[in-house]
Amino acid sequence: MARSYLAGIDIxxxxxxxxxxxxxxxxxxxxxNEYGSTYPRPAWVEQxxxxxxxxxxxxxxxxxxxxxxxxxxxxxxxxxxxxxCAIFLDDKENLIRPMISWQDNRPxxxxxxxxxxxxxxxxxxxxxxxxxxxxxxxxxLWVRKHEPETxxxxxxxxxxxxxxxxxxxxxxxxxxxxxxxxFGFFDSTACEWDRDLLRTFDIPERILPLPRAxxxxxxxxxxxxxERSGLVRGTKIAIGAGDQCAGSLGAGVVTxxxxxxxxxxxxxxxxxxxxxxxxxNGRIMVTNHSERGRWLLEGYQAAAxxxxxxxKEELSGPETARxxxxxxxxxxxxxxxAKGVPAGAKGLVFLPYLAGAATPRYDSDARGxxxxxxxxxxxxxxARAIMEGITMDMRDMMVAIRAAGASVxxxxxxxxxxxxxxxxxxxxxxxxxxxQTLKIGDATVLGAAIMGGVGAGIFPSLAExxxxxxxxxxxxxxxxxxxxLYDELYEAWTAAYVGLSGSGAFTRISxxxxx
Numbered sequence: 001m002a003r004s005y006l007a008g009i010d011i012x013x014x015x016x017x018x019x020x021x022x023x024x025x026x027x028x029x030x031x032x033n034e035y036g037s038t039y040p041r042p043a044w045v046e047q048x049x050x051x052x053x054x055x056x057x058x059x060x061x062x063x064x065x066x067x068x069x070x071x072x073x074x075x076x077x078x079x080x081x082x083x084x085c086a087i088f089l090d091d092k093e094n095l096i097r098p099m100i101s102w103q104d105n106r107p108x109x110x111x112x113x114x115x116x117x118x119x120x121x122x123x124x125x126x127x128x129x130x131x132x133x134x135x136x137x138x139x140x141l142w143v144r145k146h147e148p149e150t151x152x153x154x155x156x157x158x159x160x161x162x163x164x165x166x167x168x169x170x171x172x173x174x175x176x177x178x179x180x181x182x183f184g185f186f187d188s189t190a191c192e193w194d195r196d197l198l199r200t201f202d203i204p205e206r207i208l209p210l211p212r213a214x215x216x217x218x219x220x221x222x223x224x225x226x227e228r229s230g231l232v233r234g235t236k237i238a239i240g241a242g243d244q245c246a247g248s249l250g251a252g253v254v255t256x257x258x259x260x261x262x263x264x265x266x267x268x269x270x271x272x273x274x275x276x277x278x279x280x281n282g283r284i285m286v287t288n289h290s291e292r293g294r295w296l297l298e299g300y301q302a303a304a305x306x307x308x309x310x311x312k313e314e315l316s317g318p319e320t321a322r323x324x325x326x327x328x329x330x331x332x333x334x335x336x337x338a339k340g341v342p343a344g345a346k347g348l349v350f351l352p353y354l355a356g357a358a359t360p361r362y363d364s365d366a367r368g369x370x371x372x373x374x375x376x377x378x379x380x381x382x383a384r385a386i387m388e389g390i391t392m393d394m395r396d397m398m399v400a401i402r403a404a405g406a407s408v409x410x411x412x413x414x415x416x417x418x419x420x421x422x423x424x425x426x427x428x429x430x431x432x433x434x435x436q437t438l439k440i441g442d443a444t445v446l447g448a449a450i451m452g453g454v455g456a457g458i459f460p461s462l463a464e465x466x467x468x469x470x471x472x473x474x475x476x477x478x479x480x481x482x483x484x485l486y487d488e489l490y491e492a493w494t495a496a497y498v499g500l501s502g503s504g505a506f507t508r509i510s511x512x513x514x515x
Contacts, residue, residue, distance in 0.1 A: 003075035003456070005067075007231065008449030009060060010243060010442065011081040011160050013037070013047075013103070013265035014306070016056035019445045020067040020074065023458060025469030027440060028069060031062030037101060042513040043356075043364070045101035049087050052099075052160065053167050054228075061230035071232045076452035077168070077221070078238040080246030080444040081161040082265075084182040086139045091155040097147065099160070100139050102182075102266070103302060103355050105364040107138030110145070114138065114184075117200055125278060126197065128188050128286030128295075129181065133356075133364045134302075137184030140203060154207060161240055162209040168229060168237055169222030175209035177288035178245035178296075186211070188288050188295065189276045214241045214290040215454035215462060238455025241290045243444050244268035244298060247414050249290045250443030250450065252470040254463040257409035259401070261394055261427070261435075262443070263417045267304030269359075269397040271297045271406040279404035283360035284397075290451060291462045297406050299359030299397030304390055305416050307352045307368070311386050315379065335420045338384040343429065343482040344489050345381045348372045349496050350389030360400035363501060365510040371496050387423055388486075391430045392493045398431060411435040412472075414443045424474070429482040430490070439471040446470060 005028070009018045015034040019027045033055040038046050064071050084102035089095060100106075111133050114123065123131050132138075136157070144151040158166075159182070162173040180186040185197035191211060198205055212218070218237040226233040240246060244262055248270040251260040259271045273295040276286055285298040312320065312330055319337075323330040349371040357366035370385065402408060411433050417423045418437045428435045440446045450465035459465035500506050 003073055005069050005074045006449040006452045006456070006458070007060065007063070007074050007077040008445040008447070008452065009056060009077065009079045010246070010444040010448060011052060011056050011079065011164060012243065013082050013101070016052065016059045017442060017445055018056070018059040018063040019442060019449070020063050020069055021446070021449045021469065023453070023468065025440060025446060025471065029063050029066035030442070031059040031066065033059050037103070038098070043105040045103040046098040047085070047101055049095060049099040049160065049163055053164055056164060057167075057228040064230040071230055074231060074235055075458060076236040076238050076456035077231055078215070078448045078452035078455060079161055079164060079240035080243045080448040081159070081164065081179075081240065083159065083179050083242035083244070084134055084136055085160045086136050086143070087158050087160065087163050088143065088150055088154045089156040089158065090153050093156070096150050096153050102134055104139065105133040105356050107133050107142040108364060110138040110141040113141060118197070121282060124282040126194055127181065127184060127186065128276065128278065129184060130282055130285070130362055132362050134358065135182055135184035137201065141201065156209070157207050158209045161242070165218050165237060165239070167225060169220055169225040170218040170237055173209040174212045174218050174239050176214045176239050176241045176290075177211055177292070178214065178242040178290065180211045181287045182242065183208070188286065191288065191292070212239045213292045214239055215451040217455060236452070236456050238452045240448050240451055244270055244300070245287065245290050245296065246447030246451070247444040248296060248447070249462060249466055250440065250445070250447030250470055251412040251414055251438060252466050253412065254291070254466050257407045258412060259398070259406070259408045259410070260412045260414055260443070263304040263390065263415035265304070265306045267301030267390065267394060269299040269394060269401060271401055271408065273297055273406070277405065279400070281400070281403060283362070283400050284404045285359065290447070297401050297404060299401060301352070301390070301393050301397070302355035302358045303352060307354050307390055308386060308417070310354065311383065315382070331420070334383050335422050337380040338387060339422050341380050341384040344485050345385035345388060346377060348377060348381055348385035349489070349493050350385040351493070351497055352386070352390045352393050357497070359397050361396075361497065363506065365506040366497070366501065367506060367509055369496065369500065387426055388430065388489070389493070391427055392490055394427070395430050395490060396494070408433065413437050414441065424476050425479070428476040428478045430486045432478050432483045435476050437473045439473045443470070
């Protein structure tokens with residue numbers, strides 16, 4: 001049977017999705033299964049990596065079952081996964097402790113230790129990453145200091161991409177070049193571990209996964225992997241990429257001037273680079289593109305659509321109850337109410353830092369703030385302010401990316417919020433730029449399938465695979481009046497952060513929460 005289909009998987013922070021595509025990028029069927037996180041202490045976030053693998057395998061099985069496609073017709077499978085998650089394995093490849101999430105901000109003291117050993121400017125020059133609690137280096141140092149028995153038993157430290165591919169049947173623990181950067185000691189130009197940094201921080205290379213280019217072969221689906229995933233034994237496994245890197249590929253970010261903005265559990269902005277540039281201000285990540293010999297300028301948001309989900313679950317009881325009663329969608333109901341609120345939410349300013357501030361401020365002490373409340377405001381105003389505040393944080397990243405020298409002609413939007421026409425228009429107005437949605441909103445899964453297509457030899461390059469499978473759906477132009485209003489709101493939004501941060505309010509609040 002001709003192998004005319006591709007399987008793509010995205011392992012997110014709150015759920016795993018699998019889709020079976022034809023070679024023109026049309027989804028034949030999908031499946032999604034959720035899982036959760038645990039929060040042992042404020043700023044600590046952990047997950048069960050074994051459960052995530054189980055739910056991801058289930059999603060793949062269900063997608064194949066719903067597609068009507070014979071599994072033997074699937075040429076390859078590849079993966080997009082949440083990045084910067086620390087999985088500690090013993091010498092029998094068993095989990096030693098729960099996975100430490102990318103959202104976890106516990107290694108505050110370790111980040112200070114990193115600065116003592118390698119000055120911030122030098123660290124950024126070498127890695128392309130500003131020093132942060134998010135990257136795995138700080139988390140490894142934290143485990144070594146606070147859980148010495150865990151560290152003593154550790155034979156491998158891998159990320160979710162590497163862990164899942166191994167469960168499918170990969171020959172070893174392989175990390176793609178984009179994901180490798182998030183360890184915090186990877187040379188993205190030479191595409192290898194920075195051995196000087198490994199020596200400085202006393203990290204043995206033998207415990208690390210093997211860096212490989214995206215779309216390169218990882219092995220074949222094993223008998224056990226076949227039983228769990230529904231894929232045929234012997235199906236090609238192609239090395240994938242970190243979620244935002246895969247998403248930028250699925251959005252067609254393969255030429256200069258195109259920028260992608262993704263709002264999932266986290267948020268991200270990516271712009272293509274043709275050389276491993278460094279931001280003079282040291283605020284924007286420089287990572288590997290999925291295509292070797294290209295790079296990405298990246299900014300990330302620690303909490304994006306997850307903030308809106310928090311609002312739905314904690315503060316939108318009427319909409320949630322109505323949705324449960326009549327089968328409607330609670331998010332649609334919230335957005336419909338927010339649509340009746342004027343741009344600017346009657347002067348409300350929302351800082352979406354429920355998981356700290358990431359690019360370009362890198363402030364783990366920052367917290368969520370709703371400023372400007374009066375008796376004239378209602379829940380609809382708050383809903384719109386939250387949508388606008390999340391988008392302002394994205395604009396903050398765009399400002400830094402433009403300051404770093406990247407050109408922006410077109411913005412491609414990814415993630416669940418693209419289902420809301422209101423939010424798409426808010427983004428066009430806040431950015432003051434043309435924005436586009438995609439036929440396939442699940443760009444991370446599509447990007448994974450494209451990498452599988454290259455790995456199977458169906459597409460000669462990732463750029464050609466993206467051209468064949470990624471297509472634009474709708475275009476939104478900014479409203480000039482709203483764009484000017486949002487310029488003013490952005491100034492107020494920035495001033496709110498600077499005031500709370502500069503006064504020490506965030507530091508004092510986070511210290512109280514850490515007790």
